[in-house]
Amino acid sequence: MFGVWAPDEDVATLAYFGLYALQHRGQESAGIAVSDGSRIVVFKDMGLVPQVFNAPVLSTLRGHIAVGHCRYSTSGSSVWHNAQPTFRTTPSASLALGHNGNLINTLELAALVRASAGDGGQATGGLPEATSDTDVLTALFTLPADDAGEGGIEAGALAALPLARGAYSLVFMDERTLYAARDPQGFRPLVLGRLERGWVVASETAALDIVGASFVREVEPGELITIDERGLRSRTFASPQPRGCLFEYVYLARPDTSIAGRSVQATRVEVGRRLAVEHPVDADLVIPVPESGTPAAIGYAQASGIPYGQGLVKNSYVGRTFIEPSQTIRQRGIRLKLNPLRDVIAGQRVVVVDDSIVRGNTQRAIVAMLREAGAAEVHVRISSPPVAWPCFYGIDFATRAELIAGGLSAEEIRVSIGADTLGYVSLEGLTAATTLPAGRLCRACFDGDYPLGVASEEQGKHLLERAVVSAARAG
Numbered sequence: 001m002f003g004v005w006a007p008d009e010d011v012a013t014l015a016y017f018g019l020y021a022l023q024h025r026g027q028e029s030a031g032i033a034v035s036d037g038s039r040i041v042v043f044k045d046m047g048l049v050p051q052v053f054n055a056p057v058l059s060t061l062r063g064h065i066a067v068g069h070c071r072y073s074t075s076g077s078s079v080w081h082n083a084q085p086t087f088r089t090t091p092s093a094s095l096a097l098g099h100n101g102n103l104i105n106t107l108e109l110a111a112l113v114r115a116s117a118g119d120g121g122q123a124t125g126g127l128p129e130a131t132s133d134t135d136v137l138t139a140l141f142t143l144p145a146d147d148a149g150e151g152g153i154e155a156g157a158l159a160a161l162p163l164a165r166g167a168y169s170l171v172f173m174d175e176r177t178l179y180a181a182r183d184p185q186g187f188r189p190l191v192l193g194r195l196e197r198g199w200v201v202a203s204e205t206a207a208l209d210i211v212g213a214s215f216v217r218e219v220e221p222g223e224l225i226t227i228d229e230r231g232l233r234s235r236t237f238a239s240p241q242p243r244g245c246l247f248e249y250v251y252l253a254r255p256d257t258s259i260a261g262r263s264v265q266a267t268r269v270e271v272g273r274r275l276a277v278e279h280p281v282d283a284d285l286v287i288p289v290p291e292s293g294t295p296a297a298i299g300y301a302q303a304s305g306i307p308y309g310q311g312l313v314k315n316s317y318v319g320r321t322f323i324e325p326s327q328t329i330r331q332r333g334i335r336l337k338l339n340p341l342r343d344v345i346a347g348q349r350v351v352v353v354d355d356s357i358v359r360g361n362t363q364r365a366i367v368a369m370l371r372e373a374g375a376a377e378v379h380v381r382i383s384s385p386p387v388a389w390p391c392f393y394g395i396d397f398a399t400r401a402e403l404i405a406g407g408l409s410a411e412e413i414r415v416s417i418g419a420d421t422l423g424y425v426s427l428e429g430l431t432a433a434t435t436l437p438a439g440r441l442c443r444a445c446f447d448g449d450y451p452l453g454v455a456s457e458e459q460g461k462h463l464l465e466r467a468v469v470s471a472a473r474a475g
C-alpha cells in the first residue's frame with residue numbers, strides 16, 4: 001500500500017513508483033485512487049503495476065492526494081471486483097481504501113453492516129456484492145457515525161476501527177484527507193515518510209526511498225493518522241499490543257526495508273550465521289535459492305567458512321503468467337524459475353539455503369535438480385523454523401494438512417525432499433536475529449500460539465462467497 005498527500009507533486013506517478021517498489025507484496029491486481037479536493041477517481045485492474053498503468057492512464061489521474069494498492073488475496077477471490085482501492089460513497093463524501101492484512105471477524109462485521117443498513121445492504125452501496133473482508137470494512141466506514149445519520153469518513157472510521165479484529169494496515173482517503181491506520185497488534189508494517197512539502201505512508205521503508213521521502217516513524221499499532229491542509233494529526237483508537245509478523249523478516253519484506261529500526265537484510269544474514277552454528281556440515285560450497293535465500297546463505301558462508309557461490313540462476317521475469325504451460329513444461333515445473341549452473345555444482349558437496357518450506361514441492365525439485373547437475377551431496381538449510389500452522393493474519397500459506405511440517409517430523413521431511421541432511425534454524429535463533437523480544441512478535445505459523453483466536457466459521461478465503469451461496473440456497 002502507498003498513500004501520498006502532496007500539493008506540489010504528481011501524486012499518481014509517485015503512487016505508481018511506490019507500488020512498483022511494493023510489487024513483491026501483491027501481484028494479482030493494482031489500483032490507484034486520486035483526489036483533487038472535490039472528486040476521487042479510481043483506476044484499477046487485474047495484473048502487475050506496469051501492466052495496469054501507463055503514462056496516458058497516469059496523466060488522467062490528477063490531484064494532490066493518492067492511495068495505491070497491489071493485491072495479494074487472502075479473503076475473497078482474485079477478481080476485478082475485489083481489486084483495491086475499494087470505493088464507496090456516503091451522501092457527504094467518498095471513500096477509497098487500501099488494506100494489507102486479513103480480518104478475522106469478517107462475517108460478524110458483514111452482519112453488522114446489514115443490520116445497520118436495514119435494507120439488505122443497499123444503503124451502503126450494495127454489500128451483497130462484497131466478497132472480501134476489505135469491502136466489508138469499507139462499507140462499515142461509510143455507515144452514518146451517529147444517530148442523526150451524520151458524520152464524515154473520519155467519524156465513520158473512528159467508530160468502525162475498534163470493531164475490526166485481525167490484521168489491518170490501512171491507507172484510505174476521502175476527497176480532502178489522507179488517512180493511515182494500523183491494527184492494535186500491528187501485524188503488518190506501515191510507515192510514515194516526509195516529502196519536502198507533503199507526506200507519504202507506505203507498507204515498507206523501501207517505497208519511501210524510491211520516491212525520495214525521508215523516514216519519519218512507523219504508524220503505531222492502534223493509531224489513526226489524518227493528513228490534510230491543516231497538517232498531520234494522530235489519534236489512538238485502541239491500546240497497542242504489538243505483535244508484528246515474524247514472517248516479514250523471513251520472506252515477505254524487501255531486504256532493503258527496515259522494520260522496528262532493524263534492516264531486514266541484516267536480520268536475514270544474522271539468521272544464516274545462527275543456522276551455520278545450529279546445523280554445521282562438512283561441505284564445499286554454500287549456494288542460495290535466489291533471491292529470498294541469498295542473505296541467509298551469505299551469513300551461513302561467513303559463519304561456517306565454506307565458500308559462497310551462485311549455483312542456481314533465477315529468471316526474475318517469471319511472475320504471474322496468463323499462458324498455461326504445456327504438460328512437458330509443467331513437469332519440469334521449477335525450471336521456468338530456476339536453473340542450475342552445472343560446472344559450479346558438479347562433484348561438489350553443496351549446502352543450499354532457502355528461506356522456508358511450505359508444502360515441500362519446491363525443495364524436492366531443487367534437490368533433484370542439484371543431483372541431476374552432479375552434486376556429490378545436497379544439504380538443505382532453512383532460515384526459518386518449520387511452518388506448521390496456518391496464518392489468519394494476511395498470508396495465504398495453506399491449511400495445516402497441506403503444510404508439510406503440519407504432519408511430518410524434520411527427518412521425515414528430509415526423506416520426502418531427498419536431501420542428505422536438513423536443518424531448520426530454531427525459533428529462538430530467528431527471534432534473536434530480529435533483536436525484538438518474543439512477546440512483541442507474532443510467531444503463530446511456527447509455534448501455533450495465535451495472538452488473536454479465530455472462530456472456525458471465520459476461517460477460510462471464501463467466507464463471504466460461501467455465505468452468499470448458502471443464503472441464496474436457503475432463500
Ligand code: SF4
Pocket residue numbers: 187244245246247248390391392393394395442443444445446
Ligand atoms: S502467523 Fe506467521 S505469517 Fe501470519 S502473522 Fe503470524 S508470523 Fe506472520
